[in-house]
Amino acid sequence: MPGPEMMSLSAAAAACLIAAGTDLWKFKVYNALTLPALAGGLIASGLSGGWGGLAASGLGALTGFGLLAAFFAMGGVGAGDVKLLTALGAWLGPSLTIHVFLASAIAAGLYALVLTVASGGLLATAVDVLHLAQRIRRLDFRPGPAAPIADEAARVDRRRRLVPFAAMTCAGFFFVVLSRGGIAP
Secondary structure, three states: OOHHHHHHHHHHHHHHHHHHHHHHHHOOOOHHHHHHHHHHHHHHHHHHHHHHHHHHHHHHHHHHHHHHHHHHHOOOOOHHHHHHHHHHHHHHOHHHHHHHHHHHHHHHHHHHHHHHHHHOOHHHHHHHHHHHHHHHHOOOOOOOOOOOHHHHHOOOOHHHOOOOHHHHHHHHHHHHHHHHOOOOO
């Protein structure tokens, strides 16, 4: 693996691991991590790839933001999750950011299924999923009747109720990187 690619991979991996740790611990991803990671991705891409690298990095960041913006607006993920995928997009570019998002969504779905089965709430979850599907079909992205993420994260039983999406993003990142043998396009 070339030097700049290894540095990018290491920086993105470090950001993922730290975000996963804080998400699992406090259900929070801090700006002190995501904003420097975003700036670092843009700067590193600009330095190694010139204007083309900076443009690809910016497009990757916009892709990461765009993929989670609607879920954030509906109250499904926190702002830190959006900023983490935005920062990863700056390091990975648009194509790999989409792959990481898809792998993360599958990991989150599996995690949620385990939580649902373990808590015995399969029927209630099925009703919630149908309600969500109707809202998406109507393009209704307003927050639903559920409490905002911050309120849910403050609950004592949050570990049985919430999916730590930054941790799922970390899992998706490592799955994609390891399955591709690196981050080169």
